[in-house]
Amino acid sequence: MNIFNFKIEKKIPDFLGRAGVLTTPHGEILTPSFVVVGTKGTVKALTPEQTKDLGAQVVLANTYHLYLQPGDELVHEAGGLHKFMNWKGPMMTDSGGFQVFSLGVAYGKEISKVVSITDPSLLISERSSVNDGVPRLATIGNDGVSFRSHIDGSLHYITPEKSIEIQHNLGADIIFAFDECTSPTETETYQEEALSRTHAWAKRSLEKHLQLESKKAEDVANENRRCGRAPNPNDEVGISDFQEQYPSLLKPQALFGIVQGGRSEILRKKSAKVIGAMDFDGFGIGGSFAKEDMSNAVKWVNEILPEEKPRHLLGIGEPEDLFMGVENGVDLFDCVGPTRIARNGTLFTKNGKINILNAGFVKDFGVIDEGCECETCKNYTRAYLSHLFRAKEMLGAMLASIHNVYFINKLVSDMRQSILEDRFFEFKGEFLTGYLK
RNA sequence: GCGUCGGUGGUAGAGUGGUCAAUUACAACAGACUGUAAAUCUGUCGCCUUCGGGCUACGUAGGUUCAAAUCCUACCCGACGCA
Numbered sequence: 001m002n003i004f005n006f007k008i009e010k011k012i013p014d015f016l017g018r019a020g021v022l023t024t025p026h027g028e029i030l031t032p033s034f035v036v037v038g039t040k041g042t043v044k045a046l047t048p049e050q051t052k053d054l055g056a057q058v059v060l061a062n063t064y065h066l067y068l069q070p071g072d073e074l075v076h077e078a079g080g081l082h083k084f085m086n087w088k089g090p091m092m093t094d095s096g097g098f099q100v101f102s103l104g105v106a107y108g109k110e111i112s113k114v115v116s117i118t119d120p121s122l123l124i125s126e127r128s129s130v131n132d133g134v135p136r137l138a139t140i141g142n143d144g145v146s147f148r149s150h151i152d153g154s155l156h157y158i159t160p161e162k163s164i165e166i167q168h169n170l171g172a173d174i175i176f177a178f179d180e181c182t183s184p185t186e187t188e189t190y191q192e193e194a195l196s197r198t199h200a201w202a203k204r205s206l207e208k209h210l211q212l213e214s215k216k217a218e219d220v221a222n223e224n225r226r227c228g229r230a231p232n233p234n235d236e237v238g239i240s241d242f243q244e245q246y247p248s249l250l251k252p253q254a255l256f257g258i259v260q261g262g263r264s265e266i267l268r269k270k271s272a273k274v275i276g277a278m279d280f281d282g283f284g285i286g287g288s289f290a291k292e293d294m295s296n297a298v299k300w301v302n303e304i305l306p307e308e309k310p311r312h313l314l315g316i317g318e319p320e321d322l323f324m325g326v327e328n329g330v331d332l333f334d335c336v337g338p339t340r341i342a343r344n345g346t347l348f349t350k351n352g353k354i355n356i357l358n359a360g361f362v363k364d365f366g367v368i369d370e371g372c373e374c375e376t377c378k379n380y381t382r383a384y385l386s387h388l389f390r391a392k393e394m395l396g397a398m399l400a401s402i403h404n405v406y407f408i409n410k411l412v413s414d415m416r417q418s419i420l421e422d423r424f425f426e427f428k429g430e431f432l433t434g435y436l437k
Numbered sequence: 438g439c440g441u442c443g444g445u446g447g448u449a450g451a452g453u454g455g456u457c458a459a460u461u462a463c464a465a466c467a468g469a470c471u472g473u474a475a476a477u478c479u480g481u482c483g484c485c486u487u488c489g490g491g492c493u494a495c496g497u498a499g500g501u502u503c504a505a506a507u508c509c510u511a512c513c514c515g516a517c518g519c520a
Contacts, residue, residue: 039473060472098472110479113471137474150474181472258472286472315472336473343476344469359466389476390464397476 016329035334055409080171177205254281
């Protein structure tokens with residue numbers, strides 16, 4: 001299935017990279033594209049209007065968080081997440097699979113999305129399927145995952161079916177299969193076990209999704225009859241014509257399957273084959289990576305995944321990683337980085353990141369990033385942002401987020417343009433020379 | 438003028454004979470942050486160091502003691518009360 005049209009406009013010669021257009025019921029996404037993260041139905045410190053104006057084409061919210069608060073049923077009652085949060089463009093939701101990891105094995109440890117595999121303290125101690133005594137908020141079973149709410153401690157059980165159900169209630173255009181994100185420090189044996197679980201969950205996610213989609217199609221047909229509209233004989237799902245006519249919640253949703261496999265070439269390729277052969281509308285590439293492994297993993301996977309479907313590298317967003325991903329055939333990226341580091345005082349510039357809290361910026365009346373066209377750079381100085389951060393004024397986080405989101409969207413958009421103009425590697429060289437110094 | 442209480446590191450404020458270079462918070466300085474447990478977290482925070490330790494420090498100056506930020510005396514400063 002490929003429910004949303006994905007058109008590849010131009011490829012990077014002899015590489016996997018490409019520029020394309022993905023059409024969703026809420027508009028087009030020009031790829032490659034950076035997906036801004038709005039976990040709880042808000043891009044932190046930005047209004048949806050600002051987010052859009054900063055060049056964001058699509059936002060990603062989170063199943064687990066919205067299920068806990070305010071509850072997916074409430075969001076559904078509100079008319080879906082688009083309407084609830086007033087985001088009119090394309091939207092994605094993550095399945096909660098990452099929280100299996102971040103609230104599970106990674107809980108309380110210094111393990112995150114990108115880790116240094118050389119650090120022995122990160123090694124996961126001997127696994128026991130029962131309870132290894134390590135405190136965590138998520139426990140994995142073969143059928144699903146028990147979560148202890150990080151908000152109030154209450155216990156919840158999420159299965160692939162439950163995740164898909166929640167994501168249908170939320171109503172994003174693109175939703176993800178429920179998966180298990182593993183740490184690269186896990187043993188090969190465990191990676192294999194987790195991978196077969198992820199594959200089984202992918203299948204169950206897909207089945208549940210198709211079931212809910214056909215029910216939605218039925219609802220659409222009924223709605224049609226009720227309103228006296230003639231069903232469209234050329235469109236058995238009855239979807240494309242309804243994009244403008246029907247409320248958000250009756251619009252079709254695309255499901256992306258997620259490839260895992262840790263650091264292993266064999267497992268990554270196996271996963272790409274298995275997931276790639278399933279009837280997904282696109283694919284996510286997941287996992288916690290050792291930085292040095294990332295490009296290999298992406299390449300292995302994208303050589304196998306069907307070329308005509310979009311690919312999303314989950315949770316990656318450092319500028320140098322974006323170049324790596326685009327070069328290796330990734331169409332979509334999401335990352336909390338730009339917004340999180342912004343709130344913590346770090347800003348992107350063409351010459352690398354700066355921490356605006358550093359003493360040198362107190363009396364620096366220059367702009368954050370010379371030549372940047374964002375509202376922050378056009379109107380405020382480094383000294384002013386320095387003051388806002390030191391004074392803990394929330395405008396600091398807002399102005400910094402404006403800059404970082406603009407910067408990263410502009411960067412990916414420039415990459416796209418460079419592909420179209422056949423000068424991707426020139427652009428990459430130019431940018432990284434200044435950025436990585 | 439008399440009396441009472443008090444003067445501790447950039448700030449606030451613990452400590453009231455040894456375990457005190459001195460709890461804690463804030464500030465300061467730096468670092469981290471990659472499908473958001475995150476407007477968060479970590480480290481440093483008297484001087485010197487061959488990282489073992491050495492030196493100078495709790496208003497000032499003396500004193501008691503093996504040992505004082507802690508006890509005594511005088512002085513300086515502050516708050517309050519009485520004249």
